Amino acid sequence: MPTIRILETPEEMTQVENLQRLVWPGSDAEILPGHILMTFAHNGGLVLGSYDGEKLVGLLVGFPGLYSLPDGPQPKHCSHELGVHPDYQNAGIGFALKRAQWQMLRKQGLSLATWTYDPLLSRNAHLNITRLGAICNTYLPNLYGPLRDGLNLGMETDRFQVDWWINSRRVSRRLGRRPRPSLALDHYATANIQTLYRGNATPDGLVRPPENFSTPQDSLALVEIPSDFMALKRQDFALARAWRLFSREVFTTCFGQGYLVTDLIFDRSGDTPRSFYILAHGESTLSD
Numbered sequence: 001m002p003t004i005r006i007l008e009t010p011e012e013m014t015q016v017e018n019l020q021r022l023v024w025p026g027s028d029a030e031i032l033p034g035h036i037l038m039t040f041a042h043n044g045g046l047v048l049g050s051y052d053g054e055k056l057v058g059l060l061v062g063f064p065g066l067y068s069l070p071d072g073p074q075p076k077h078c079s080h081e082l083g084v085h086p087d088y089q090n091a092g093i094g095f096a097l098k099r100a101q102w103q104m105l106r107k108q109g110l111s112l113a114t115w116t117y118d119p120l121l122s123r124n125a126h127l128n129i130t131r132l133g134a135i136c137n138t139y140l141p142n143l144y145g146p147l148r149d150g151l152n153l154g155m156e157t158d159r160f161q162v163d164w165w166i167n168s169r170r171v172s173r174r175l176g177r178r179p180r181p182s183l184a185l186d187h188y189a190t191a192n193i194q195t196l197y198r199g200n201a202t203p204d205g206l207v208r209p210p211e212n213f214s215t216p217q218d219s220l221a222l223v224e225i226p227s228d229f230m231a232l233k234r235q236d237f238a239l240a241r242a243w244r245l246f247s248r249e250v251f252t253t254c255f256g257q258g259y260l261v262t263d264l265i266f267d268r269s270g271d272t273p274r275s276f277y278i279l280a281h282g283e284s285t286l287s288d
């Protein structure tokens, strides 16, 4: 298993620049330059690397920030980039980097880290929400405007901003030695969950968003997203865009009504994998 190191030298930052080019190919304008990374590393931020021997195969970058409470601003950590070399993805490196970040933030005495991700990326959702225990009730439409790298080109940059409550039971249990196993759809079926919508599977193997969705009313609600949005963008960009606009409306409505995203079910039981977010009303489920 690759090892994790704290990075602080100019040579290491050059390796981070190069790995960013591999993970987000196509535009140097979207790469964080070494001098910014050095500034983060020397001022309470974190630049972590995962190494296979001497080869950098994973990176994590974050910096200190503030969030607002009624009695004034409080410190938090803004996690900004997590990237794994394409040949090393799905092998637990992303999780290991976030776990190391969690340990370091606890030492810094912080209670909150936030970051953003594209809500239609099922793998990122599984990692952030299910494995790491982050939650989300903040939808930011087209947050970054147009991005020019190969993963984002041509698509509105809508993002979930997630909250990662470092000292919560929810997060500690997921990052502990014996983490909670991921739940399956069946588990939620017995919990009386309201299906706001499921996509329509078509003979071409793609899943299309429906025309409309039910208004959320129960304490738990289920909504589908594409299980491989990157592949869908390559296969049928117009359909991918339809998912973007449809899910924007769903999440904006649900968050406005007091729902939070608390889980993602990645269901591999059928011919085609399907992905479903679980939304819970209020904060009742956060200590599970």
Ligand SMILES: CC(C)(COP(=O)(O)OP(=O)(O)OC[C@H]1O[C@@H](n2cnc3c(N)ncnc32)[C@H](O)[C@@H]1OP(=O)(O)O)[C@@H](O)C(=O)NCCC(=O)NCCS
Binding pocket: 023, 080, 081, 082, 083, 084, 085, 088, 089, 090, 091, 092, 093, 094, 095, 096, 117, 122, 123, 124, 126, 127, 131, 182, 227, 228, 266, 275
């Ligand atoms: C997203 C990324 C950082 C994750 O790192 P990683 O090392 O590949 O992730 P991990 O192996 O730790 O975890 C991935 C999990 O998603 C699961 N997964 C894979 N494909 C999935 C899918 N389509 N839907 C849901 N889950 C999926 C894996 O099984 C694994 O879960 P498990 O550990 O419970 O089995 C990495 O894939 C990456 O660099 N992607 C491109 C850049 C990016 O999107 N960066 C994040 C935004 S800045």
